[in-house]
Amino acid sequence: MIEGKKIYLSAVEKEDLSQLLKWRNDPNNRRFYREYRELNLQQQLKWWEERCCNDDSWNYFTIRLKQSEKMIGYCGLTYVDKINKSAESAFEIGDVKYRTKEMILDVLETKLRYGFENMNLNRIWIEAFNDKFYCIDNWTLDSYYEKLGFKNEGQKRDVAFKNGRYVSSNIYACLKEEWEPKC
Amino acid sequence: MLIGEKTYLTCVQASSLEKLREWRNNPKIKQFMREYREINEEMQKKWFETSAHNDKFQLHFEIWTKEPPLHTQEKSKLIGHCSLTKINWTYRSAEFGVLIGDEDSHGQGLGSDALNTLIGHGFLQLNLHKVIGEVFSYNERALSAFYALGFSKECILRSAKFFDGKYHDVILISILEDEWKKLQEKK
Numbered sequence: 607m608i609e610g611k612k613i614y615l616s617a618v619e620k621e622d623l624s625q626l627l628k629w630r631n632d633p634n635n636r637r638f639y640r641e642y643r644e645l646n647l648q649q650q651l652k653w654w655e656e657r658c659c660n661d662d663s664w665n666y667f668t669i670r671l672k673q674s675e676k677m678i679g680y681c682g683l684t685y686v687d688k689i690n691k692s693a694e695s696a697f698e699i700g701d702v703k704y705r706t707k708e709m710i711l712d713v714l715e716t717k718l719r720y721g722f723e724n725m726n727l728n729r730i731w732i733e734a735f736n737d738k739f740y741c742i743d744n745w746t747l748d749s750y751y752e753k754l755g756f757k758n759e760g761q762k763r764d765v766a767f768k769n770g771r772y773v774s775s776n777i778y779a780c781l782k783e784e785w786e787p788k789c
Numbered sequence: 790m791l792i793g794e795k796t797y798l799t800c801v802q803a804s805s806l807e808k809l810r811e812w813r814n815n816p817k818i819k820q821f822m823r824e825y826r827e828i829n830e831e832m833q834k835k836w837f838e839t840s841a842h843n844d845k846f847q848l849h850f851e852i853w854t855k856e857p858p859l860h861t862q863e864k865s866k867l868i869g870h871c872s873l874t875k876i877n878w879t880y881r882s883a884e885f886g887v888l889i890g891d892e893d894s895h896g897q898g899l900g901s902d903a904l905n906t907l908i909g910h911g912f913l914q915l916n917l918h919k920v921i922g923e924v925f926s927y928n929e930r931a932l933s934a935f936y937a938l939g940f941s942k943e944c945i946l947r948s949a950k951f952f953d954g955k956y957h958d959v960i961l962i963s964i965l966e967d968e969w970k971k972l973q974e975k976k
Binding site for chain 2: 642689690691692728729731757759760761762763764765766767772777779781
């Protein structure tokens with residue numbers, strides 16, 4: 607278990623997969639993913655066997671509430687590059703009730719701490735499509751990333767095709783030397 | 790065969806594998822590549838059988854000179870390798886790679902010519918929308934050649950490459966189909 611303030615992260619279990627699949631296939635979520643396919647449980651199982659059980663280039667966690675152990679989403683430190691000491695950070699708070707500023711910061715901070723202090727990473731990066739998805743209290747994704755010490759490194763143009771048009775994404779990264787625990 | 794102005798591209802032949810491997814293992818070239826391992830004959834053969842010919846997400850080519858190099862008796866010469874990899878057929882994008890291994894062929898615009906032919910193939914035949922490149926910040930000569938071909942800088946990935954005891958930035962560059970087509974009309 608990796609402890610945050612109100613949440614904790616734990617390894618993905620087989621019985622979590624059907625809930626993850628629902629979140630993955632939700633069109634409201636998928637428009638912000640690179641994946642465009644509708645996934646079935648077999649594909650999800652294969653993903654779990656390959657990435658969650660076998661290969662440490664991928665670290666996936668479920669996000670659970672400390673109080674009730676309820677699963678509210680999942681996240682990962684993925685594309686781990688052992689020589690360049692970098693990884694991508696991705697998260698989804700699937701249960702929209704918990705998609706709050708506080709929860710998002712809690713998840714991101716917990717993951718950053720684990721990445722820098724335990725996985726010994728030097729660089730953690732995020733790719734985010736340009737959107738207002740997590741716009742809560744006038745906070746866009748940019749606000750979270752900047753608050754946590756991420757810097758915008760540029761824009762990937764026309765990186766995916768969603769709902770009839772090309773969309774771009776921004777790359778954010780935080781280096782170990784820039785990171786300081788916020789709590 | 791894809792024909793450029795100064796070079797032409799052919800598919801990778803078994804008879805060229807050792808030459809390509811020699812270049813890939815040459816430290817002067819390898820410093821600009823993502824692969825960090827030394828490549829043995831077996832790995833090269835496996836690459837040939839899988840990645841080079843049997844993967845719909847990548848295309849690999851040999852680069853040959855069209856004209857005999859100045860002051861030599863030779864006809865045409867194998868000088869390097871180029872590729873479109875990570876082809877995303879849904880989003881219509883691919884990443885390019887290019888290397889000129891033959892040192893006598895440097896500084897004559899042969900790599901740029903081959904790359905322009907390769908990109909043209911991507912846009913005009915494969916119906917791609919975008920071609921991207923990842924370049925280490927210390928590969929300044931290549932970067933300026935890529936900008937001259939019409940690529941733009943998209944992102945500077947800070948400290949994303951560890952080489953020779955230090956972290957270096959990685960520069961992401963790209964060109965879109967419309968941008969490339971406009972540049973060809975001007976020529």
